[in-house]
Amino acid sequence: MREVAVLAGVAPKTVSRVVNGVSTVDPAMAARVREAADRLGYRPNLTASNLRRGDGRTATIGMLVEDAANPYSAALTRTVENIARERGVLVLIGSLDEDPARERELTGALIDRRVDGLVVVPAGRDQSYLISEQRAGTCLVFVDREPKLLDADAVVSDNRHGAVTAVRHLIKAGHRRIGYLGDRASIPTAAQRFDGYLHALELAHLDVDEAIIRHEVGTEEAAIEATGRLLALADPPTALFTSQNLVTIGASRALRDLGLQEQVAMVGFDDFPLADMLRPGISVIAQDIEAIGKLAAETLFRRIDGDESPTATSVVPTRLITRGSGEIRVGARRG
Template sequence: MTQGEPPPRSTRSRPTMREVAALAGVAIKTVSRVVNGVPTVDPAIVARVREAADKLGYRPNLTASSLRRGDGRTATIGMLVEDAANPFSAALTRTVENVARQRGVLVLVGSLDEDPARERELARALIDRRVDGLVIVPAGRDQSYLISEQHSGTCMVFVDREAGLLDADAVVSDNRQGAVTAVNHLLTTGHRRIAYLGDRATIPTAAQRFDGYRHALEVAHIEYDDEIARHTGSSEEAAIAATEQLLALPNPPTALFTSQNLVTIGAVRALRALGRQHTVAHVGFDDFPLADILSPGITVLAQDVEQMGQTAAEMLFRRLDGDESSARTVTVPTRLIERGSGEIPAGGLGHD
């Protein structure tokens, strides 16, 4: 075999550092120094080693490298969200990825589908793969299963919902006050029969938003009516059916407050199908793509997802860097965005 010719090897095995060294005509130790970015290696040798690695399709074993390092870090973090396809989860994940990338850290993502058993399964799977830390949007109310891992040094931050039975950092939206703001906005345009559509009441964020809805009605001296409150889950189809049922009541609501983005989208579809989008006022909690180009545009209480993701990632990396201060919860305020649907007056037509 001559220099520059790839050495023979099994087609079923990955190329090794030894094979790269043989092809480049250097010692294995030199290849290791190039792979680990040691700056004192001659640039010509670096170029030769990289060319050989490219020819062979060699990729370093980062897990093995982490085991040889003194800190045992793998340069990976795990992220568990409700549903990676949901716009909120997608925006949250992308923001955490942006922060992690600046640190040379890879983010491994899983969807929980609001299933506490799946949360435990995926969290443990990520821990078994030795991720350096976890960012979790918890599905269950009990995260005590992570206590031993936390004591063993796994850093973790919870987003959107605080951990249950576990003392850990969290970043959340001001859900209750956001709901109060949404309902008050509808009250200012004369509405008194305001329906609520939201996710399952067992979900902490949904419960907080429902509590804000009821509180705003109570302050306005409007009696709560269970007939126009629906906990549909996060299904567009269920929200469509619930909206149709509400508007078919003998005394239907004149306005809707939808407290989750997919529920909001379902309500929008139902209102448009019924031709009621210009006569029934509507405010949704959490923004979603294209909400601003509909007619009317959808008024929302927008969460600052980017700020939530950035804050969570920064908190996690501070912990990884050695921060041992007490766990804390950061509350990120929401923002009312008026686009037309929430400004439709009671008993009148809205404007495009």
């Protein structure tokens, strides 16, 4: 660092401030420091730096999502990463695969690496194992689902209202037999969306038919099979509400394989890439992933910075995006 300071013509303290991302350094001076560091091949020793810091922070946070390959998880992670990067903070990412044991394993591994905080999409139904870590100073924010048996901040979508909106939209198109394809009922978001489905039917005074309801449909392949079975019934549904993006993709593939994409209406929960490029385009209830990720990251960093206000759950609204599939009217024929 002293050699960088000499080459850049600044004090060693200025080099330290540039390396640590202090925004008040004169831009021209900071540019000279970075150029000198590049010429000398200088890289800061973060481990030594962390040992010297009085606050014990490591400038890292952990983020645990359902599946980093899922479009929702990927977009959420990128939003948090962008905000962390502005603060010079590194994000360590892991996938939980809806496995409570894996949740405990990965949260433990990240805490052992002294991350300053965690953003978690919980897989289990009991987060009380984190109470001692929370008391020891690890900041926690939960996303998509609220924690159980633990008092912590959470940022969630309005799942129930979004599902009600989806089903009522199909009802307005004349549909009375609306099939449901959803993930495991034990998953809080799936349960909330199914509850919204049931409530929309109740509001329309429509009977619930268990024959056109499928749970445990969490993958594209399972959705393809479930959709085929529903449409092979003697009295099949004329419309589908699919409560998760991979399920929507699978159902869309099944409809195309059967040549029914212009006859069976569909609204999915969660947007996904290329949904607007299909014909018909896929109507969805879109979550505001950027708002969710931004709010989660800002809440976490606020806690890391010392905010001790009462914990809260923030609910982010969803919105209906109409693209064609949800507007197919009952009795439609292929054009």
